[in-house]
Amino acid sequence: MTTPKNPAAVALGRRGGQAKVSKGPNAAKTPEQRAEWAAKMVEARRAKAIATSSTPSAPPPMPSG
Numbered sequence: 168m169t170t171p172k173n174p175a176a177v178a179l180g181r182r183g184g185q186a187k188v189s190k191g192p193n194a195a196k197t198p199e200q201r202a203e204w205a206a207k208m209v210e211a212r213r214a215k216a217i218a219t220s221s222t223p224s225a226p227p228p229m230p231s232g
Contacts, residue, residue: 195201 195204
């Protein structure tokens with residue numbers, strides 16, 4: 168026998184699922200548009216990683232054993 172579901176929890180879960188499927192004015196309309204936006208995001212992440220990375224210094228000394 169299964170227990171009845173809490174209606175409030177069901178509504179909250181449905182609302183979260185709908186939020187993952189973006190349907191707002193800023194949603195990508197076509198697969199090509201999604202791919203274009205994804206490429207821009209990758210480029211931005213790479214640029215940020217390069218900007219925040221410091222120049223590598225000498226490696227730490229080896230522990231004497």
